Amino acid sequence: xxxxxxxxxxxxxxxxxxxxxxxxxxxxxxxxxxxxxxxxxxxxxxxxxxxxxxxxxxxxxxxxxxxxxxxxxxxxxxxxxxxxxxxxxxxxxxxxxxxxxxxxxxxxxxxxxxxxxxxxxxxxxxx
Amino acid sequence: xxxxxxxxxxxxxxxxxxxxxxxxxxxxxxxxxxxxxxxxxxxxxxxxxxxxxxxxxxxxxxxxxxxxxxxxxxxxxxxxxxxxxxxxxxxxxxxxxxxxxxxxxxxxxxxxxxxxxxxxxxxxxxxxxxxxxxxxxxxxxxxxxxxxxxxxxxxxxxxxxxxxxxxxxxxxxxxxxxxxxxxxxxxxxxxxxxxxxxxxxxxxxxxxxxxxxxxxxxxxxxxxxxxxxxxxxxxxxxxxxxxxxxxxxxxxxxxxxxxxxxxxxxxxxxxxxxxxx
Numbered sequence: 001x002x003x004x005x006x007x008x009x010x011x012x013x014x015x016x017x018x019x020x021x022x023x024x025x026x027x028x029x030x031x032x033x034x035x036x037x038x039x040x041x042x043x044x045x046x047x048x049x050x051x052x053x054x055x056x057x058x059x060x061x062x063x064x065x066x067x068x069x070x071x072x073x074x075x076x077x078x079x080x081x082x083x084x085x086x087x088x089x090x091x092x093x094x095x096x097x098x099x100x101x102x103x104x105x106x107x108x109x110x111x112x113x114x115x116x117x118x119x120x121x122x123x124x125x126x127x
Numbered sequence: 128x129x130x131x132x133x134x135x136x137x138x139x140x141x142x143x144x145x146x147x148x149x150x151x152x153x154x155x156x157x158x159x160x161x162x163x164x165x166x167x168x169x170x171x172x173x174x175x176x177x178x179x180x181x182x183x184x185x186x187x188x189x190x191x192x193x194x195x196x197x198x199x200x201x202x203x204x205x206x207x208x209x210x211x212x213x214x215x216x217x218x219x220x221x222x223x224x225x226x227x228x229x230x231x232x233x234x235x236x237x238x239x240x241x242x243x244x245x246x247x248x249x250x251x252x253x254x255x256x257x258x259x260x261x262x263x264x265x266x267x268x269x270x271x272x273x274x275x276x277x278x279x280x281x282x283x284x285x286x287x288x289x290x291x292x293x294x295x296x297x298x299x300x301x302x303x304x305x306x307x308x309x310x311x312x313x314x315x316x317x318x319x320x321x322x323x324x325x326x327x328x329x330x331x332x333x334x335x336x337x338x339x340x341x342x343x344x345x346x347x348x349x350x351x352x353x354x355x356x357x358x359x360x361x362x363x364x365x366x367x368x369x370x371x372x373x374x375x376x377x378x379x380x381x382x383x384x385x386x387x388x389x390x391x392x393x394x395x396x397x398x399x400x401x402x403x404x
Contacts, residue, residue, distance in 0.1 A: 016352065016394065037246065037356050041194050044218070044225055044244050056222045 006049060007117045014041040022113055029109045052123035059119060063089040073104045090115060130309025132262055133275040135319060137171035138178060140270030147183030147219035150175055158207035160278040165200045166325040168210060168238040172228035176214035178263060180224035186256045188247035190224040192320030195353040196242025208232045221247055253312040279307055282326045284367050292338025297330060297367040301359055308361055318359035323393060324350065327383045331397045334369045335379050345399045353395040363387060377401045
């Protein structure tokens with residue numbers, strides 16, 4: 001993945017950590033202590049570096065695919081069909097991290113460095 | 128008299144707004160105020176960008192302070208000066224405003240901002256949308272009556288510990304009441320990030336002075352990697368820590384962080400240089 005080094009560098013800069021700490025499989029929230037402002041920062045830096053637009057909620061929308069919101073989540077909990085969709089979309093995330101009864105609000109905790117690489121590549125292809 | 132658009136508003140007139148792309152305007156620093164720190168010049172640029180971004184989203188959202196990649200302190204200002212303001216927006220949508228900007232006095236750059244990003248929040252939770260629309264119309268036509276600003280108190284952190292010349296720890300109690308809370312923001316008062324910036328500059332200056340020869344004076348060159356992670360409401364208590372990161376004879380770089388309990392609420396790097404007599 002040719003863009004990986006730059007994405008890792010951007011994530012390290014945004015989080016103020018060493019690049020060595022940023023691994024392809026690192027969960028930005030669980031492993032690197034990222035917060036919502038950091039996600040905004042990282043996406044902004046990626047947009048400027050790679051000249052792409054990554055709209056808010058785009059990853060969730062793509063993960064949901066053809067499922068309606070109700071089919072994807074019920075009362076804030078991802079449905080069985082939704083879990084299957086997430087596992088198919090977030091192939092870089094070990095399947096055992098995407099557990100049944102996952103809360104929709106916790107989906108960003110699954111996002112890894114590689115997830116952001118994929119976001120950039122998708123937008124580059126779509127541009 | 129209401130403090131709205133008086134106690135913490137730093138744009139008098141918008142000359143031209145290519146909405147969501149580029150905006151120019153000005154602000155006259157009242158001659159009667161005691162001082163006008165450069166952090167408020169940065170605030171002035173940010174407010175100018177905010178007007179353009181709010182107009183771009185139909186005043187449904189407003190930006191709040193979030194990230195500044197680089198704040199360069201290139202000059203000085205004094206009461207009575209007029210700031211010529213300019214901001215170039217690279218993003219202005221319901222998610223955030225991203226911009227670079229500059230403030231000049233008599234054609235000379237005094238503050239330059241780069242890679243700034245302000246998250247958008249629902250405007251209605253912080254202010255009255257109709258008042259803001261009306262104010263925008265005023266700023267883009269006749270301009271506001273200048274000299275409404277009466278100054279802000281100077282804030283200091285109470286030092287609680289540290290290693291002289293290397294680290295400094297302190298506490299800052301955000302006041303329960305202040306005039307600027309009526310303007311920032313009327314429906315949800317928040318301690319302005321640029322006042323925290325000024326507090327951090329003072330705290331860092333004190334740390335660097337501790338390690339000096341007692342004669343040299345230092346000035347702030349820039350702040351970088353400024354990130355505000357949460358709102359600071361009236362009455363909140365913040366813990367400050369400043370740590371020297373790099374130092375040579377003429378320059379010192381310091382990391383300054385604030386926390387509420389264990390939670391990191393803001394961070395920034397500050398570069399100081401020795402003033403050559």
